[in-house]
Amino acid sequence: MISLPWRQGAPLILVVDDERTIREMLRQEMEREGYRTLTATNGAEALELCQKNLPDMVLLDAVMPTLDGFRCCAEIRRWPGCEDLPVLMITSLDDEESVTEAFSVGATDYIIKPSKQIHWGVLRQRVRRLLQAYAAMRELHQRSAQERKLTQITAQVRRSLDLATILRTTVGEVQELLQVEQVAICEFPPLGEPRFTVESPSLGWPSILHAPLRVRVPQDHSGERHTLDWLVQVRDGDEVTGDSWYGELIQRLGMQAFLAVPVVLGERLWGLLTAHQYSTPRAWSPHEVNMLQQLTMQLASAIQQAQLYQQLEAANGELQRLAAFDGLTQVPNRRRFDEYLVQEWQRLAQEQGALSLILADIDFFKSYNDTYGHVAGDECLRRVAQTIHQVVSYTKGLVARYGGEEFGVILPETPLAPAMTVAEQIRLRVAQLRIPHQHSPVHGYVTLSLGVSSLLPNSEAAPAALVAAADQALYQAKQQGRNCVVPY
Template sequence: MKVLIIDDEKSIRTILSEMVQHWGYEVVLAADGESAWKIFQVINEPIIVLLDWVMPGIDGVELCRRLKQSEKTAHTYVIILTAKRSDVEDVVIGFDAGADDFVTKPIDPRELSCRLSVGRRILTYQHDLEQRNATLQETTRVMENVMRELQVVNGKLKELSLEDELTGIPNRRSLENYLAREWWHALREKEALTFIMVDVDFFKFYNDTYGHPAGDECLKKVAAILAENVKRSSDIITRYGGEEFAIVLHATDSAGGQKVAEKLRLAVESLAILNKASKVSPYVTISLGIATIIPDINSSYETLKKEADDALYQAKREGRNRWVAIDVGRGACSVKG
């Protein structure tokens, strides 16, 4: 560790330098406060300062005050050398300026060695603590970056998930995957495909009346009863978004789709979930739009989805708690309510 000896008397500097070097310290010398201050501008490590109180120009107290006020040199360990300055007022002035210790001239080598050892231990401890804090801060920064990256990854994984988080049934992504596969199967086999859109009637009013937690529970119950009544492994029921659900029935014509839709409508009504905000029933009900098509090379499942959505809109416009069925390509339309 370095020791900077600052004293305007050359003989004192020489004596102190020989003693301090003998104890294994690296010595730096300065004859006054000005030259010492310049030295501090290029030192970037813990250092003990043996500082004479009385010097021309910048005296020991003023230099000590500068060192402690500067962020670059605040962690130096300053031992002020005094010429029998044992007056309490002087000690207070020195400590107030930031001095860490005092040694009275003439200097006892044993005392100076002990005080330097104390300074070395304190600076070493401070330096180690700062290094640990720096390491901790870097670790914290790295962990924060990792957490941000994990949030991004989790967000992407959530997007890629095939299950609706709230209801536990397949989500819209599952629907798209199923439709893409099932559409080509129906096209190849020339089989009918039925798409049913389901909307919980007056659900916004339900949320406003009973609160969002109750709304979530309502959606869970509706999803569960719908799934219970769409049992074939070849079919799929999904949460389309918000209070809407979508169902695709494999190899099912319009009559079969209507039968399933009515079964679902009655099943939800039988749950008897109170909804005093509804304008059609004391309980939660659903409206359904049914579209059926036998795919050909000039059609797409987007057309099927749109027709089902249009049928749902018609069911809602005509009073809700009912279904409307459209047989795509044949122009047939049926209503049940």
């Protein structure tokens, strides 16, 4: 019996003949050969059966009522997917014109039954040969389509730099490529147990997401050793025991067929790409396994590329953070202050919201440094900065080191009165630190002078107006004796 790789079960042959005796003889002979059969008495009935159950071959009489074999064959050939379907005409017509017409309408082969008798040996050989050729051609077409699909999947996988997107794309596309019920990826972290982290749509089958893989993963094998140890093909789940890691998984989830291909990064086993069939057993062809092995090599490269990109993004993010922060006080620096001020000014100019600014200066800080030294001065700056940050953390504001001992607080969507309240809280909290400042003319502890301004941003003004107003208010605070808050 011929095995057709793209179908389940024995080939299906449609026998079409209006003579009951011949029809039954053909059916019985085909079934003795191990084929499945359907029968029809005329061309019209044959077309109806073809539409409902696409056969792998048609044995067709030429002379029939209602719709003869010639017109029936021509109609079959017009259907999508039936261009190469084997149609073997078996007829008593032995004239050259009939033979020519048979081939002209698309018959694959032609057998004459002299005196209503059939040469069974010849028929069996013809059927076997045509099915073999059809199977080979269909497999070639299938492989060609799969190769094109594999090229598309590889391009999609390599195109992305986001690991989650890469993995989701892989399982979805492989499910379509293999026409399988479920595809998943199991990751093997350096620490912890392996787990399935991505799966294709389950289509009603059990989800394997986050299911543990109860196996110890050796880390000292070569890439080739990993491939040998972890390449698994199970065509019938009933034939495996729970002794192996995959047998336990198959039994736990009720799988009928299972395929696992390792994903190896360098010498490390990164994970597995797996395909599962729940409804029926399934044989995995060498071509399918080879395709997935090719794909996992490309997937490994894409994973490495995504990981490097993530590391680069993290490094760039850290560099940007460091570039925007003051190293001593660990609050944003003047550069970040300027960027944020422009950003919020432009936003609130459109939304017509208030923007407030607080400029705070440590009173007599030069005297503090001269008295206690620069190390103590640095510690003082740090404590003051963190205290201001704690107060402002309850708002949408940004705290930045504006100058040597001067700090700026930007308060978006905040009118003057609430901004004054924040400034007063800052002044009181810094005073409560009770940082000694024995040579301060204002107080025995470190204090702040603060100036507050508030504007409604618009396209006709610039953020510098807000800064100039706050700076003027700070100047007034110093003129009024320091350790106070003054609005503009």
